[in-house]
Amino acid sequence: MIRIDFSNLMQGAIGKNGLTDDDFKSIDTKKITEIIKTRKYPELEFLDLHNADTSKIKELGKYAGRFENFLLLGIGGSALGPRSILEALSPFHNFKNKPRVFIYDNVDPLTLKNMLEVIDLKKTVVNVITKSGSTAETIASFMIIWKKLQEQSLKIQEHIIVTTDPEKGNLRKIVKDYSLMSLPIPQGVGGRYSVLSAVGLLLAEAIGISSDTLLNGAKDIHDKCMNTDLWQNPAYLFSSGLYLMQKIKSKNITVMIPYADRLKPFSEWFCQLWAESLGKDGKGLTPYPSVGTTDQHSQLQLWMQGPEDKVVVFLSIEDYGVDVNIPEIFLDMEGLSYLSGHSLGELIRIEQEASEIALAKNGRPCITIKIPKIDAYYLGQLFHFFEIATAVAGFLYDINPFNQPGVEEGKNLTYAMMGKKGYEAKREEFIEYRQRKRFEA
Template identity: 40%
Template sequence: MTTNTIDWTGAWNGRLSKKDERRHDSRCGQLATHLYKEIDSNKLPFINLPYREELEKELLKHSPWLQSFEHMLLLGIGGSALGTRALQRAFYPEQDMPNHTGKHLWISDNVDAGTIEEWLTRLPAEKTVVVVISKSGGTIETIAQYFIAREWLKQHLGDTWADHIMLITDAQNGYLREEVNRLGARSMPVPDNLGGRYSVLSAVGLVPAAFLGINWKALLDGAMSVGNCLCERECGERTMQDHPAWKIASWAKTLMEEDYNILLFFTYIPAWASFGDWFAQLWAESLGKEGKGSTPLPAKGVTDQHSTQQLYLGGPRDKGCLYLTCPNQPEGMTFADDLPEKWSYLRGEKFGTLLQAETLGSRMAFGQTETPLVEIRVGETTETEAGRLIALLEIATVLTGWLLEINPLNQPHVELGKRLANARLGATGYDEESKQLEHFLGREPDIQEF
């Protein structure tokens, strides 16, 4: 059996020292109690997954229908898409390979008129299921895409078009729920108190996972194994202190206190690189409030050793690093025995040994520049381990938010941008935002050609 580990050897480099390891432990007991109360009142459902039984039943019911399609067009943005893309690239990489003839997942996560028009021109409607994801049922970018896709389905399928959609939204409220009731369309709920960036292990991420044949039960098993001990009433100060999510949160808070304002997420598992983008939203949207937080910056090994790592190692000393590795990755093809003498050390070696050498070399370089670094090492690149990683980072993010004394579950400034966009489009009920837009657009321009 493989083991997942966290290596703290380089965590306390630079302006940090080993004595900082327990800097925030005085708050541990209080936050352990708070955590249990929040879990018990169903405010943190991504930790104990109280919706799991119903989710599994619904996924099993819908799976034969999902499997009947060759293409899935997923309409969603932010947390409705980033986790799904990470799962697809990690566990269904064949979609991106030459001459792939299996299922295809197309994720429309932006306002990109050219791309969606091309997709709808090329996709066979009769072989395509459209999955629309919005917890509120009113996300303007997603709803606008739905209107376009709905018309496309009607044109190609006539009265049967609604048999090709699934709406994933709030169980009771919102426009998409109204559409479910009006059309009798298939749907699955986003559980209460489950924000988008924490929702990948719900229908949001697992419906497309089921479509692709990814082992979604293993994802759930892995996640629950990380959070289980925190869900017990007996979870106290000692349990919390020993939990890796607490240690990451305490370390991250200490980094911010010592002016390390950027947190690198350096992934040395190529197939898992998109988890960096998922983590960036999780961290930024949860913690960037009230002038607090740190900037998450995804990086991919080995690629970014030849681009941005120059800045990481030689630039301002304002970065800590979460370093994701796995010692058991594909070894790949063997180098031939007739390589030029200059590269004779590669003769007979596996191509994958290069990745392991680069992983070690980069980590040592961070150490030599005294960059605080925590290595998260997964034993295997399976769905179980991915579930464990997702849960670990979600819990650590929440605890970091509480240490910062902010709410890690809301996103007020995201909502501000949405309100201003709606006002610009002429939606009603945005009088104050309309005044702000009038002032903004009425400024004297200062424009230079280039």
């Protein structure tokens, strides 16, 4: 089981900048528990994903795994979640394994051009993911791929797997009209909470990662995160600690720093989850992704002596699954020989702990999440833990952690300028903005 060490949030460890036990008395766990128990928000359906039937996902995963290439079209949680699974559990995948995986999320035309130059569509399965079926970026790339499949006289039904709403939306209609292979995203599961649905699990199965193992990890931490006792519930404590750090100590920034290259995409997944769920009504916490030890040499100075507005969250790995010894050479050079006889695994673990100690010594708060090893089981735990913790944080801020009203305005303006019917007024607004006098240098 992953373990969460909150010691360095407390006054006993970091002095006046820390919290006291009494500070946590303001946390109304009964209210949180009631929201979850009554399913006040339908989007809490993500809590049930660890019990889902994965037979269809396995069937299509096996089918997709026979192709040379797996091209995923999606954005936001539809890309960040699958990429987190890929990089954490199969690093350098495309150099060693098949199917090679390509994830196209941003609509940078050069990126798509380069992808299409290195993949043969005849040997490619395409997974298009959008819950609504109307995400402009994903649908645009889907339309381009659809046309290219037609131009090569390839059977659309053999090359496209759609992951979308089970009943409604443009993609669901296309699935029915063209008899395409498809997987449902449960209606009560939002995009950024969907990694443990078909959104992430199809890719996992296609590259040989057990969806059952990912879900078993989620299942095993679930009950612990449903405990009504604040001090026995790691998700409640994580959310409450960061919430109180902002309310009492003005710590507005959450730094996520895994000490493993494989978890850098996971930190990016967390940032979308945390930012889009909590940033509403002038409330929320600003996340940013880092990776250790790299960012000790670019960011740690700021965390140590810059503005006192951050809580650093370390992801500490106990077993990297492999280690590399540092050879006993240059023994006559004191500046180098101290490393001889040690290993890279030892060095990275010590550097993580050293950063933790340095921050605490300087009165800078941090949390350490201890992960026994990076595998499907513990990754499933991490996904489920952070999703629950994020939802709980939203309840503490008294906001809806499942919507994204601030994103809709930009979408509507985009629809207007791309000619979607019903958005004519927004088009006029867009044109008026372009005509304003600019202050440029």
